Amino acid sequence: MASTIQALPTEVVYLITAGEVIDSLASVVRELVENSLDAGATRIVVSLWPQQWRIRVADNGCGMNLDDLQQAATAHSTSKIRSSADLWKINSLGFRGEALHSLTTLADLEILSRVLWVEN
Ligand SMILES: Nc1ncnc2c1ncn2[C@@H]1O[C@H](COP(=O)(O)OP(=O)(O)OP(=O)(O)O)[C@@H](O)[C@H]1O
Numbered sequence: 761m762a763s764t765i766q767a768l769p770t771e772v773v774y775l776i777t778a779g780e781v782i783d784s785l786a787s788v789v790r791e792l793v794e795n796s797l798d799a800g801a802t803r804i805v806v807s808l809w810p811q812q813w814r815i816r817v818a819d820n821g822c823g824m825n826l827d828d829l830q831q832a833a834t835a836h837s838t839s840k841i842r843s844s845a846d847l848w849k850i851n852s853l854g855f856r857g858e859a860l861h862s863l864t865t866l867a868d869l870e871i872l873s874r875v876l877w878v879e880n
């Protein structure tokens with residue numbers, strides 16, 4: 761074992777974090793379905809190709825605009841909290857801004873989305 765303490769490189773930190781968030785195929789499904797529920801979805805379709813470790817989750821939630829799409833899978837990025845004070849009044853399933861970034865670290869992530877159009 762190394763005898764001196766050193767800070768880990770960022771990519772190693774991300775890999776360790778990703779392994780904590782995504783520890784199984786089921787945890788991928790859970791994280792994506794939680795995102796769908798947080799987006800207000802009333803219809804969620806989960807498709808699995810377990811032999812290829814492939815999962816698709818489609819929902820009819822609020823969707824994302826282009827700016828949010830580009831930000832969604834970056835580290836520590838969330839629309840659900842803004843400050844430490846918000847941690848005391850969480851009303852969503854997710855809030856860490858970790859799940860999608862973890863998926864990009866461990867897998868090929870593809871997101872297709874558009875903002876939900878609600879007619880008045
Ligand atoms: N299915 C979705 N519909 C609409 N927006 C989504 C969807 N999935 C993710 N997002 C957006 O992408 C952001 C990042 O998602 P991610 O799962 O990485 O973080 P989170 O849900 O905020 O927190 P956690 O890491 O605890 O799950 C979310 O905060 C949300 O704004």
Ligand SMILES: [Mg+2]
Nearest residue numbers: 791795854859
């Ligand atoms: Mg999430």
